[in-house]
Structure formats: C-alpha cells, structure tokens
Amino acid sequence: VAITRYAKKQNITRAFSLNRMAVNLGFSIGPSMGGFLSNYSYDLLFYCNAAAALIAGIVFFTFFKGRKERNAAPIEENLPKEEVVKERNAYTDVKFLLFNLVCVFFSMAFFQILNTVPLFYKDVIHLSQTEIGLLMGFSGILIVVFEMLLIHTTEKRFTVTQLLVFGSFITSISFVLFTVNHTLGMLYFAIGLMSIGEMLVLPLMSTVTAFRAQKNNRGAYMGLNGISTAIAFIVSPFLGTHIATTYGFDTLWLITAVLLVAVAIGYYFFTKPLLPKNMQ
Known part of the structure; x- marks a missing residue:
C-alpha cells in the first residue's frame, strides 16, 4: 500500500521489484547471520x-x-469515469477474484522451489547439502542482481499481460527441464529460468493489484492478493510431496508444467480487464 501511495505511477512495477529485492537480500543474509549469532x-x-x-x-x-x-x-485516473466513481469491494470484485485465482495456481506451482525441489535434489539426484545450498543461493543472487534491470528493460517493450504470460511459460519450461537430465549444468539452467519467471510474474501481480485498487481500498486489494500467496504456501507442500511420493517426481514436474501453461492462458484472459488500455 505504501508503494502504491508514494512511488511514481510510472515506477510502480520497479518499486515492487525493489521491495522484493530488499526482501530477497534479507532472506539471503538472515539465515547466515542467525546461524552465526546462535553459535x-x-x-x-x-x-x-x-x-x-x-x-x-x-x-x-x-x-x-x-x-x-x-x-x-487514484492510480485509476486512466480508467473510464464510471469505474473511478464507483467504489469497488475487493471481496466481491469478480474480475479481480478470477485474477487472484490464477495467482494462487502460479504460486502453488512456483513454490515447489521451497519444498519439493530441495527434496528432489537430495533424494533423487543425491546432491550434497553444499550443492543444494549453492543451487538455491544462485536463484537468490540472480534475483538481487538482475530483477531491477530485467523489469526496467522489459516493461518498456512489453505490456503487463505479455510479461505475465511469458513469465509463466518460462517457469513451465524450467520444470520440464527437471525431467530431461540431471547434470549440474542443466539444474543451474532450470533454476535460472525459474528465477526469470519469478522476476517477471511476482512483481507484476502486485502491479495489477495496485492498478485495480482505488484510493480507499488499497489495503483490502493488496491483502487479498497476499492471501492468494498464503493459500499457495499452505497447499503447495502437501500436494507437491503427495504427488511426488505417490507418482514420482517426473510426474510432479510435468503436472506443474501443464498447470503453468494453464496459468499463462488465465493471465492472458483475466489480466486485461483490470488494467488501463495502454498497459494491457
């Protein structure tokens, strides 16, 4: 909400990216500092x-x-007057709820990186703890170093909808690569693609939310979009580990990839009605 109020409108996406970069930097530094102090x-x-x-x-x-x-x-100054005057309710805004549902499915797929992907590295590929840590750290480094540059470059050339669709497809491909071969080079390439998808999709989810919200209900809209992520945090570990245990990791990766293709299609249809025409 603070970002939507204080960042320049043309910098909204970059502001969300900068905020995510700060959070990722904290996630990178926090555990090592915690381990050092707890010693x-x-x-x-x-x-x-x-x-x-x-x-x-x-x-x-x-x-x-x-x-x-x-x-x-309000950010919605480019929208038709009837849209600005009418105060929407985030919890009954059907167009936004459909968009949020797509966000839930993207987050469920992407958050495999936090639970089943490390298990896959450990139990199937038999990587050491150090190798797993380096792979996961590589993703964090990419985000901290390149996210701002990537957003700055792409948002000038593509619409928000195009970037959400492309980011979802890129993330889908990254999971398919887990079924191709298990060399370290391929694993780094796959996690790199996954990081690019994350850098494109997650900040833009917040951007779409910010532009759909109005002056007096920004908190409700941002909170509801945050709930979509929270739902995925709850559901993703259970479903992911259940499918991997019952049907194998390759099946999990293919299901995840197909889900992300469906997410890309969902973003294509459900993002445009929420944005001004010049951003669709």
Missing part, C-alpha cells in the same frame, strides 16, 4: 532481532511521517 547465544540472536525490528520501525516512522502522497489521486 554464541540464542539470547543474542533474539536481542539482535528485536533491535533490528525496532530500528526498522523508527526508520519507517521517520520516513513516512508528514510525507505527502504522490498518488493522492
């Missing part, structure tokens, strides 16, 4: 966490106090 004392770890949260709160308060909204007028 000395868990109390020290908790004190440092408390201090970091307090500092963040002070910085946020100082930064936003008295700051004037850049987008005091």
